[in-house]
Amino acid sequence: MLIGAEAVDTAVELNAYLARFGYGQGLSIQQLWAEMDRVWAEMGLDNRRPLGSQRIADFYAHPVWVLNGLFADTDPTSVRHRQAIAAFLKDACDDQARLRIxxxxxxxxxxxxxxxxxxxxxxxxxxxEPFPSDFFRRRLGYRSEIRFHDVLSSDGYDVVIAQDVLEHVEQPIALAQRCIDATRQGGLVLFANCFYPCIQCHLPGTFYLRHTFRYVLASPALSYVGAVPGAAHVLIFRKHGEIDVAALVRRDRIARGVGPLLNLLGQFHSQMKTLGRRAGLSE
Structure with missing residues (x-):
């Protein structure tokens, strides 16, 4: 198959970029986050302004996200978390002949x-994947069990997973609802969130959910099952019916008011624990 000159140039540039970072191997999470923030700043992005008027698509199409994917392939913590999710799904759904995920x-x-x-x-x-990478499309091309889609359909999945997603979007609860809507009754929804300012593309407007996410989703139609063993940040919910959208909106409104205060209390509690440990070490 012939490859156009532009595609060759792009591939050469991508390989040169990835080589600067050892293709993600041996990279620390702090170094990866620093590079993400550098790209964010270089594009003049602002996480406190509406994203629609900014170059957010260019940001998520940047090679730093290929670097992020390669990093996740070898980072021990990332690998352990994904293995824990896969093991949980095998055990939880062992009676099903085939899973649609x-x-x-x-x-x-x-x-x-x-x-x-x-x-x-x-x-x-x-x-x-709203911002699919040709690099990973080619890499996964031989896996017939894995298919790329730009949008989430409401097609009755057995399991829907949103890992490290909601903190990147301006309407996290609306996206969470779409994930729930796309799950069949009796199916599972897994959310792994990081509502913390680790990197600039974690939007501060989502941080009110740090301690209130489960409250907002609380509903007779969605029961909280627990956390994935070995990946405590991955929350498991089981769908029993259709979500009451009006009630969801009300709880979200309350969380927007209460969440920032809970975050401050959580920070104060963490600081007191740290001071207590230091005091104990100094005795």
């Missing part, structure tokens, strides 16, 4: 590959 924002396929390997011949995974 949507992995929202899982564009590198790192989690999808773990699940497929843990459930050989028993899973079909739709990678829902």
């Amino acid at each position: 949507a992995d929202y924002g899982g564009g590198s396929g790192a989690l999808a590959r773990q699940i497929v390997d843990r459930l050989p011949g028993r899973s079909q995974i739709d990678l829902i």
Whole structure:
């Protein structure tokens, strides 16, 4: 197959960029975050202004996100968390002949590959990626169980996963609702969130959910099951019916008022614990 000159140039530039960082191997999370913030600043982005008028698509199309995917392939913590999710799904859904799974924002396929390997011949995974990478499309091309999609359909998935997604969007609860709507009754929804200012693309407007996310989703139609063993930040919910949208909006409104105060109290509690540990060490 002939490859155009522009595609060759792009591939050469991508490889040169990735080589600067050892293709993600040996990179620390702090170094990765620093590079993400450098790209964010270089594009003149502002996480306190509406994203619609900014170059957000260019940011998520930047090679730093290929670097992020390669980093996730070898980082021990990232690998352990994905293995824990895959192991949980195997145990939780062992009685089902085949699982239909949507992995929202899982564009590198790192989690999808773990699940497929843990459930050989028993899973079909739709990678829902608004900003898909040609690099990972080619890399996953031989995996017939994994397919790319730009948008999430409401198609009755057995499992929907949103890992490290909601903190990147301006309407996190609206996206969470879409994930729930796309899940069949009796199915599972997994959310792994980081409502903390680790990097600039974590939007401060989502941080009110740091301690209130479960409260906002609380509903007779959605029960909280617990956390994934070995990945305590991954929350598991089971869908029992249709969400009462009006009640969801009311709880979200309350959380927007209460959440910032809970964050301050949480920070104060953490500081007191740190001071207590230091005092104990100094005695």
